[in-house]
Amino acid sequence: MNNVISSRPVSYTINGDGIQLDIALVEINKLLLHEETIQKNVDELFAEIERTGILKSPxxxxxxxxxxxxxxxxVEVLKNMGCRFMCVCLVDYMSPRIKIDRWCRVVLSQIPIEEIITDFGDLGVVTRTVSSASEGESLMLMLEEGYYKVTTHENGIISGFATVTNIEAWLRRKGHTIRYETERDATRMLKQREAGFVLCPPAIQKKHVIEISISGSVFPPKATRHIIPARPFGIDVPIELLKDKVISIAEANRQLSKLLENKSIRRIPPGYRWGSRRYEEAIYLFK
Incomplete structure (x- = not known):
């Protein structure tokens, strides 16, 4: 519980879309992660940040x-670079304006339901037909012909995600490609026959995120999808500032504040695409 904060320096505050966004530098070793990282993604991002010399967004x-x-x-990349600070956007996590959703695993190829039931049974799970995909913490399988609930031998959110990891490994061994999509996009792809089937992980609650982070454990990659009413982009913080071993955190935040005050900022409505990801929230873009 020693990470609870009462006050700390803030470089820039945005009040908009019903939420307060506080942009700040914090000590990177104080941050708690709740998901595993993918080494390939870490390596690619490391190369990009090393080439540009900036952190584009908090x-x-x-x-x-x-x-x-x-x-x-x-966070993992900047730790590997030896950074002392991380640029963050602080939000009130318990605000009802912040939602938590899941990333669905979309398999593009067709697999007969009989094969799925047989092979998933070998993984220690059983499937049964259900009426819809919204069954809370249950692991769900969506096919064109209907929905199935995947039941694990052990109860709990951690067991559910362990099963997701096993199923993903089985699919990749079989040569299937897996895409991560929002539940809305995954459902659309299934209806338009662009996907063979969809695996919906258990729905995680905010209390689960906090509990597992404080415990030092992590969920598998792509376990949660946090929907924030708005987020800042284009901060472009120099990595050299984040590596500084001498400067105080207050002075570091003053330097970031000066950097941001010299930029213009504009709001972009929801639907903005940044790289390969489309954001359903508003974007405050610094330029």
């Missing part, structure tokens, strides 16, 4: 416990 962090909600790979 990671989204819950203000109370410093739990990283979005940006696990950026």
């Amino acid at each position: 990671v989204i962090v819950g203000r109370e416990f410093l739990v990283v909600l979005d940006g696990m790979h950026r």
Whole structure:
């Protein structure tokens, strides 16, 4: 519980879309992660940041416990670079304006349901037909012909995600390609016959994120999808500032504040695409 904060320096505050976004530098070793990182992604991002010399956007962090909600790979990269500070966007995690959703595993190729039931049974799970995909913490399988609930031998959110990891490994061994999509996009792809079937992981609650972060454990990659009403982009913090071993955190934040005050900022409505990801929230873009 020693990560609880009462006050800390903030470089820039945005009040918009019903949420307060506090952009700040914090000590990177104080941040708590809740998801594993993918080494390939870490390596690619490391190369990009090393080439540009800047961190383009802050990671989204819950203000109370410093739990990283979005940006696990950026934190891992900057740790590997020896950075002392991380640029974060602090938010009130328990605000009802912040939602938590899941990333669905979309398999493009067709697999007969009989094969799925047989092979998933070998993984220690059983499937049964259900009426819809919204069954809370249950692991769900969506096919064109209907929905199935995947039951694990052990109860709990951790067991459910362990099963997801096993199923993903089985699919990749079989040569199937897996894409991570929002539940809305995954459902659309299934209806339009662009996907063979969809695996919906158990729905995680905010309390699960906080509990597992504080415990020092992590969920598998792509376990959560946090939906924030708005987020900042285009901060472009120099990596040299984040590596500085001498400067105080207050002075570091003053330098970041000066950097941001010299930029213009504009709001971009939801639907903005940044790289390969489309954001359903508003974007405050610094230029």
